[in-house]
Amino acid sequence: MAIEVPQVEHLNRILPEEPLLMMGAGPVPIPAPVAAANGIVINHLGETMARVTDQVKRMGRYIFQTESEWLMGVAGPGSAAMEMAVANLVWPGTRVLSVCNGFFSSRLAEMASRAGAEVEKLQVAEGQGATPDSVEALLKRYRPQVLTIVQGETSNTTHNHALPEIAALARQYDCQVIVDAVCTLSTMPLEMDKWGIDAVITGGQKGLSSIPGVSLVAFSNNAWQRILSRPEPMRHWTLDATLATNFWHRASYHYTAPVSGLLALHEAMRLVCEETLEKRFNRHMLCSRALQAAIATLGLELYVSTEARLNSVVGIKLPNGLEAKDVCAHISKYYRVEIAGSFGPPIVRIGQMGEQCRVHNLFRTLHAFGSTFKELGIEVDVPAGMAELENQLQKTSNERT
Numbered sequence: 001m002a003i004e005v006p007q008v009e010h011l012n013r014i015l016p017e018e019p020l021l022m023m024g025a026g027p028v029p030i031p032a033p034v035a036a037a038n039g040i041v042i043n044h045l046g047e048t049m050a051r052v053t054d055q056v057k058r059m060g061r062y063i064f065q066t067e068s069e070w071l072m073g074v075a076g077p078g079s080a081a082m083e084m085a086v087a088n089l090v091w092p093g094t095r096v097l098s099v100c101n102g103f104f105s106s107r108l109a110e111m112a113s114r115a116g117a118e119v120e121k122l123q124v125a126e127g128q129g130a131t132p133d134s135v136e137a138l139l140k141r142y143r144p145q146v147l148t149i150v151q152g153e154t155s156n157t158t159h160n161h162a163l164p165e166i167a168a169l170a171r172q173y174d175c176q177v178i179v180d181a182v183c184t185l186s187t188m189p190l191e192m193d194k195w196g197i198d199a200v201i202t203g204g205q206k207g208l209s210s211i212p213g214v215s216l217v218a219f220s221n222n223a224w225q226r227i228l229s230r231p232e233p234m235r236h237w238t239l240d241a242t243l244a245t246n247f248w249h250r251a252s253y254h255y256t257a258p259v260s261g262l263l264a265l266h267e268a269m270r271l272v273c274e275e276t277l278e279k280r281f282n283r284h285m286l287c288s289r290a291l292q293a294a295i296a297t298l299g300l301e302l303y304v305s306t307e308a309r310l311n312s313v314v315g316i317k318l319p320n321g322l323e324a325k326d327v328c329a330h331i332s333k334y335y336r337v338e339i340a341g342s343f344g345p346p347i348v349r350i351g352q353m354g355e356q357c358r359v360h361n362l363f364r365t366l367h368a369f370g371s372t373f374k375e376l377g378i379e380v381d382v383p384a385g386m387a388e389l390e391n392q393l394q395k396t397s398n399e400r401t
């Protein structure tokens with residue numbers, strides 16, 4: 001044979017001896033039942049799978065806060081769900097208004113443009129949430145049929161806190177709203193029906209604490225009508241939402257579902273339901289705010305001011321002369337904690353999504369984080385930061401986090 005058998009190492013020799021604590025912008029640590037489910041393969045069709053998908057849809061309606069039937073999974077990253085929402089609701093000539101706060105919201109604009117839409121961007125100043133006034137001005141002038149927006153812009157840690165008002169405005173102008181909730185779903189309130197949102201997207205590996213590679217999208221009844229009224233079929237066969245109903249609503253074949261990942265997602269969603277959204281939101285808020293206060297006490301600066309700051313991912317300014325990649329490499333090598341750099345701004349990011357919001361993970365991460373800066377020559381007060389974390393958690397919570 002022309003191509004010889006390659007010499008490769010066993011995976012154990014590549015992976016770290018001790019798993020790293022995943023405190024970056026996703027993937028996040030997964031609970032044991034999720035990991036166990038991810039190790040199982042069953043028939044992708046049939047009675048058992050039908051019961052699984054039925055439960056995923058029912059749990060999804062609670063987590064997305066919608067009564068819509070049109071909730072479905074997609075094999076692929078969060079981006080595949082984004083593309084599924086965009087490419088089904090948009091066709092050549094559709095006018096799309098994209099609210100752009102950073103990297104991921106701009107990706108939605110790019111997807112709309114590739115699907116043939118005429119895209120108008122509302123470029124929001126770095127580190128700020130979009131205001132209803134600025135959106136309304138463009139709704140009035142441009143008359144878009146679809147608006148795209150992120151709830152949380154993971155890339156620079158900003159929160160579009162005016163999302164409910166913006167969605168209500170869009171509705172007044174007869175414009176459908178696609179919300180990217182990849183990093184925020186189940187970490188903070190999002191009420192699809194009450195806020196009048198037409199499509200919500202999420203991935204597995206962030207707030208839900210499942211594995212990457214299986215994502216969810218929910219369409220409102222209005223959105224579904226729009227999809228049915230398309231002047232031409234979707235150009236992407238795999239992402240066609242009407243074909244996806246074969247699997248998600250008729251227990252038959254569209255493509256082979258990512259069986260193990262779907263079982264993992266089921267378990268992750270079951271844990272959300274068991275915890276309840278109220279308690280989960282509260283856990284995220286308490287943990288993230290305590291972490292933010294502790295980081296400030298270390299002597300470091302948070303990137304986004306309080307009004308527009310995202311809790312799901314915390315951005316920390318890098319002191320002059322320090323590079324994100326050096327901070328991330330140091331904390332990983334010496335403390336076995338993974339955090340994230342960024343796609344532009346001079347920050348590092350610590351995730352507060354799902355399993356990342358646990359008290360023991362916070363203490364380990366803050367200690368590792370403060371010590372890393374100290375060892376890289378930055379003056380930080382690690383004991384004061386640790387004490388602040390403890391004080392904040394004592395003060396705010398008697399819930400188990």
Ligand SMILES: *Cc1c(COP(=O)(O)O)cnc(C)c1O
Pocket residue numbers: 026077078079080104150152153154180181182183203212
């Ligand atoms: C992570 C993320 C995405 C992309 O998800 P992938 O799984 O990497 O495709 C999109 N939007 C937001 C807000 C995200 O945080």
